[in-house]
Amino acid sequence: MKKIMLIGHIACGKTTLCQRLNGLKQEYKKTQTIEVINHTIDTPGEYLEHRALLRSLTVTSVDVDVALFLQDATSERFLFSPGQSMAFPIPVIGVVTKTDIATPEQTAQAVELLELAGAERIFCVSSINGDGMDELIQYLSE
Ligand SMILES: Nc1nc2c(ncn2[C@@H]2O[C@H](COP(=O)(O)OP(=O)(O)OP(=O)(O)O)[C@@H](O)[C@H]2O)c(=O)[nH]1
Numbered sequence: 001m002k003k004i005m006l007i008g009h010i011a012c013g014k015t016t017l018c019q020r021l022n023g024l025k026q027e028y029k030k031t032q033t034i035e036v037i038n039h040t041i042d043t044p045g046e047y048l049e050h051r052a053l054l055r056s057l058t059v060t061s062v063d064v065d066v067a068l069f070l071q072d073a074t075s076e077r078f079l080f081s082p083g084q085s086m087a088f089p090i091p092v093i094g095v096v097t098k099t100d101i102a103t104p105e106q107t108a109q110a111v112e113l114l115e116l117a118g119a120e121r122i123f124c125v126s127s128i129n130g131d132g133m134d135e136l137i138q139y140l141s142e
């Protein structure tokens, strides 16, 4: 299993995805600090939202195989800048979350924005009903 780090805006679904990938009980818990769960590093959305904290993500990523940029398909907020993946010394993939409650247009737009941020592959998932999860798990275990 690849060692991964989850990055994305507040409430985009990082912790819920982390729980799903690690077979943990799905329960809401606001992430307060960078947390390591098995091969997964979960980060608080504030680290992306407050630019002064961004550097900490880059530093943490040195010990990681791949960074996951997460985008909530239903959110109007998109906080990754074009080409932001270049700020990380490791491969970056994109994960569009909450596809169970998004329209196909919202999902497509989130894919486009993650491409713009430089994600080299993009997966569309729901951590609630499991849609798209098999493909993501397959990639992470390659
Ligand atoms: N419908 C749906 N809801 C989701 C999904 N993923 C997460 N959520 C919900 O979105 C809310 C926020 O999820 P979190 O996983 O805590 O978000 P986060 O990115 O860890 O947020 P921070 O820790 O604040 O940065 C919770 O109420 C989740 O149940 C999903 O795939 N589908």
Ligand SMILES: [Mg+2]
Pocket (backbone or CB within 6 Å): 014, 015, 016, 029, 030, 031, 042, 043, 044, 045
């Ligand atoms: Mg969280």
